[in-house]
Amino acid sequence: AQSVTQLGSHVSVSEGALVLLRxxxxxxxxxxLFWYVQYPxxxxxxxxxxxxxxxxxxxxxxxxxxxxxxxxxxxxxKPSAHMSDAAEYFCAVMGDTGRRALTFGxxxxxxxxx
Amino acid sequence: xxxxxxxxxxxICKSGTSxxxxxxxxxFQATTMFWYRQFPKQSLMLMATSNEGSKATYEQxxxxxxxxxxHASLTLSTLTVTSAHPEDSSFYICSxxxxxxxxxxxxxxxxxxRLTVL
Numbered sequence: 298a299q300s301v302t303q304l305g306s307h308v309s310v311s312e313g314a315l316v317l318l319r320x321x322x323x324x325x326x327x328x329x330l331f332w333y334v335q336y337p338x339x340x341x342x343x344x345x346x347x348x349x350x351x352x353x354x355x356x357x358x359x360x361x362x363x364x365x366x367x368x369x370x371x372x373x374x375k376p377s378a379h380m381s382d383a384a385e386y387f388c389a390v391m392g393d394t395g396r397r398a399l400t401f402g403x404x405x406x407x408x409x410x411x
Numbered sequence: 412x413x414x415x416x417x418x419x420x421x422x423i424c425k426s427g428t429s430x431x432x433x434x435x436x437x438x439f440q441a442t443t444m445f446w447y448r449q450f451p452k453q454s455l456m457l458m459a460t461s462n463e464g465s466k467a468t469y470e471q472x473x474x475x476x477x478x479x480x481x482h483a484s485l486t487l488s489t490l491t492v493t494s495a496h497p498e499d500s501s502f503y504i505c506s507x508x509x510x511x512x513x514x515x516x517x518x519x520x521x522x523x524x525r526l527t528v529l
Contacts, residue, residue, distance in 0.1 A: 329516045340522040396460045
């Protein structure tokens with residue numbers, strides 16, 4: 298079964314600092330990978346997705362992620378954190394067969410300090 | 412873009428009553444809808460997959476008689492929590508896949524419904 302592991306349940310950065318949220322996947326075949334953001338008491342918003350077209354994926358709000366097969370990683374980065382980036386971030390994987398549902402990681406809460 | 416409306420966003424009910432949550436795709440037809448459950452400070456866990464016109468497929472450990480899912484049309488799926496108990500209190504989120512892009516891998520999520528059972 299496909300799965301993702303998010304390292305670090307909480308990450309705190311200063312405003313303007315680099316954001317790095319880690320995600321490693323476990324899949325026997327090339328996966329579809331996603332990053333979602335969730336604000337308190339809200340649903341999920343898609344930040345970006347990897348579908349094998351390009352290893353470096355650019356998303357919304359200045360976020361990007363790089364697919365590294367050798368490291369089975371799909372880390373999320375943003376060069377300069379903004380206060381509004383404070384939220385919960387989920388990495389997710391989708392299989393290419395069957396029901397093709399999303400399987401989520403445990404989430405990382407990003408805090409941005411002024 | 413694709414929009415999924417989920418209603419109600421908040422609901423409080425007494426123990427033993429049933430609660431229905433609706434998930435509607437507003438500008439597209441959804442062949443498949445997924446229902447997730449999220450406990451406080453935890454991740455989303457898939458409960459069931461519903462396909463229009465057929466019975467839902469439930470994940471292991473999810474009671475199908477307690478969480479009734481109906482996907483009667485291409486734009487509406489409902490989740491009914493029957494005989495709710497305090498342990499059913501949670502955040503329920505639906506997501507949908509566009510029929511026109513059934514080969515696509517993007518799901519649109521509703522805003523979620525927070526259920527509190529007293």
